[in-house]
Amino acid sequence: MRSPSRRISATALASLLWLGAGLQEGSDDAQPPPIVFSPPRALDGALERVAVDDLACAACHVAIADEWSRSLHAYAFEDPVYQKEIRRKRRRASCLGCHVPVPLHAPAEGATPRARPAPREDTSEDPHRFGVSCSSCHLGAQGKILGPFGAPTDAHVSERHPSFVGTGSNALCLACHSTTIGPVIGIGKDFEQAGRSERCIDCHMQPLERPLATSPASEAGGPSPPARAGRSHFLQGPRDPAFLAQAFVVEEVRHADGELLVRIGNRAGHRVPGLTLRTLELRLEGGEEGPASRRRIDHEAWLPVGGSFVLRTRGTDRARLVGHHTAPGAPAPVRFLDLELR
Template identity: 40%
Template sequence: MAIRPPLPPGLENYGCVSCHAEVSAEWAASAHGLAWVDEQFKAQLAEKKRPELCYGCHAPEPLLAGELSPRPDVRNGGRELGVHCESCHQDESGAMLGPRGTSVSAHPSKLSEHLRAPGSDALCSACHATNIGPVIGIAKDFASANMAARGLSCVGCHMAEVERSWASDAPARSGRSHSLQTPRDPAFLRLAFGFEHRVQDGKSVVALKNQAGHRVPGLVGRVLTLRAELLDAAGVQLERQQLAFDEKTYLPVDGTREIRFTRAGARVRLSGVHKDPRAAEPIPFLDETLAAQ
């Protein structure tokens, strides 16, 4: 689900678009393409005494043209393009860094480990590991939980695998979509949790396990509310419980939280809604019934 403001202005004159049309369309509708023109970002800047401290990650100079820094420098021109292609792909010589490094007549290309999972975790973490404004540096959770050692990566969860041509006339092959998987998509958000219903000492217990690569939720202002109804074999409600996750009561990386009932039931019906600062109404993302194991 895309963030709503208009696509970045000047997109039609942007050099990469003419050859990399599909990648560009995905990126342009993503949070990265909209990072500078985002209404929420602009609204918060208006309240800052020194808004320039906020610019670097929302319209950066190419990050890989030097040492990766946790506070990228802001660029002078074309800020409306936000986290643009060169932010992630251009080196100091102007060459395009990629997962393969096959130069083409349009531009020299070089292989970079930063553009190939798991090496790309460091690139993503350059901007996603700092607490600033509404941002919680959730990439620190990813590092402290050693997610990479388990074969997980930011790209692996947030940039879906797709098979297609990557530039005009180039042969099709598999690579990664640039439309980011976002918690505003209920089906993606659902993946954050694993559930289990067991009966322990004659009482039903539901365990919620964090399956994301970091805490949930990971942004100030978001709230996930889960409701659990204990049902008997005939489907009659015996008891209800509720649990909310926000920036203070978040589910930590690798963490589990339990919902404990005072008696046993045959099933538990779980439903969940997501209150996001960008959505007018809370969005349902979960409605499942779990039998006792």
């Protein structure tokens, strides 16, 4: 069997090479290809999936609950990296809001999602260990469930709400992702200022078509609810090497005065990275190595949205572009990029 990291390099490679060909000087209208999605998987390293046995919504929304249980949203409280950081804080309460939020759309009727949400109480229906829970995003006033369709069901009142339709979901993501606090950089602000046409979910939640739920009738062998176009609640994030590689595009490879120059751009919807705890290093291997052939990217030397940088090396007409990622809490750097250039 091929290891996941090998499969990953292949998709990343295709994306980078396409861009190398597509973003030549003067072709302003060249668009990067859509983000490639990897299948949901258990979180890496120390991170395990969150148990959903006592999640009420999981009784019917089996597939969605399974996807969510592998995301950092489900893990926002139990995450050992988070737990370690908050133990060091004197005012721990200021760190709870977005990690164990109250429902963002309740109680005010029709309200836009509340930004910088307050922490919810630790209850048996919605315990802190569910982190950013289903209710945080979907529960409206008077127990209504808000979503993209307003589909009739006996299970609960469903209402179509702007936060789940068209570009409305950006406001939902921005509610928690625009604040700089602790190790977190409010990258949502970059996204807004850049006026991006893609939505957050276009890059982070895979489109899928399937029934949203099982129903008592379908459990008993009767007809299932209809298949509908939706999105995976498994979040693509930088811990996935294949996804992280897609943050970078090779914009130009040039030979001049015995040097090989490679220009690398940022194709994410915001600056890279979004955490003070994350470090990336990109370097050219194969020629003379030195300060000009490598670049460290972190919260002090970050790559702005739409920004780029040049790596150079001498003594070769071909080189490998190699990237390593040191994730928060990770024991060692992980190679996420390995691309042959000439």
